[in-house]
Amino acid sequence: MQRISITIDDDLLAGIDALSELRGYSSRSEAVRDIVRERLVQEAGPKGEDMSCVAALSYVYEHETRELSKRLTATQHHHHDLSISTLHVHLSDADCLEVTVLKGKTSEVQAFADAVISQRGVRHGQLNIIPASEDGSAGEHD
Ligand code: NI
DSSP, X not given: OOOOOXXXXXXXXXXXXXXXXHHTOSSHHHHHHHHHHHHHHHHHHHXXXXXXXXXXXXXXXXXXXXXXXXXXXXXXXXXXXXXXXXEEEEOSSSEEEXXXXXXXXXXXXXXXXXXXXXXXXXXXXXEEEEEBOTTSOBSOOO
């Protein structure tokens, strides 16, 4: 690990401290490292190199929307090599929450997420990509 010093506006630093407090980071350094990691993954996703990753895709959908459950299940089966596991929670009479864990190349994972999130009746779709090396180990662990 290397130590760097940066110059930063008071407002921006107050923002980092507020986020750090809110999320329970033990130090500014850990907060800044996570912010930078998140940004680098975002940048690498759509236009950068196609890297191996694991990812969590979460979304809410109306199970009674015509054929939606069937279409979502078809998407999962069509990409069975990507989709490792899905957690399904019946949120209310109308809504279901699903969290799918995916593993593959970032481009494939993003395409899968887009196919699910863009369906009519799917809301709050969010994809969290975690870089992984080819042997399946997730990023650094310090
Ligand atoms: Ni359900």
